[in-house]
Amino acid sequence: MSLVMTAPPAVEPVTVADAKAHMRIDGNDEDVLIASLLLTSRLHIEVALSLALITQSWTLTLNRWPGSRDVELPLTPLRSIDEVRVKNAAGVANVVPAESYLVDLSSRPALLVWNNTARPEPQVPAGGIEIDMTAGFGSTGESVPAPLKHAMLMLTAHWYEHRDPEEIGSDAARIPEAVSALINPFRTIRL
Known part of the structure; x- marks a missing residue:
């Protein structure tokens, strides 16, 4: 990670x-x-x-999904998940549709929770999942x-x-x- x-x-x-x-x-x-x-x-x-005190953007990279259906997001306060990408066997990052997951901003740490859809599995051994997020109390x-x-x-x-x-x-x-x-x-x- x-x-x-x-x-x-x-x-x-x-x-x-x-x-x-x-x-x-x-x-x-x-x-x-x-x-x-x-x-x-x-x-x-x-x-x-x-x-994150002031609004800033981050990318969390994972090798594989954790064992549970929930992904703990390591920054607080999380404002949004901007995009989730999973790499295929060729190393191309494909965007996961936002309707495939929910973001629980009220949890601490915030959680990315999968809907009843199957999680797309990365096809590369390392760095196969990228989660872009925005965190911070605000912009001022x-x-x-x-x-x-x-x-x-x-x-x-x-x-x-x-x-x-x-x-x-x-x-x-x-x-x-x-x-x-x-x-x-x-x-x-x-x-």
């Missing part, structure tokens, strides 16, 4: 101006660094939570929950203050507990 971003977010959920106000920084000398830290903070939070920063935006600000400030390379596992390299506390309600808990 692989998950590849095909269209990144058009904007960041938090602007450089917001971060500078949060950190009480005047002037534009550090704008490039702050923008980089905001990007890194967003990516860190997205990976930690399997979230206003659509992202406030605790996640605040966690981004806090993480950006932390990394701004701790620029020296640190050994992984050292106390200085740890993510502040306040950031973890802000993002914990958005974690997917498996029973």
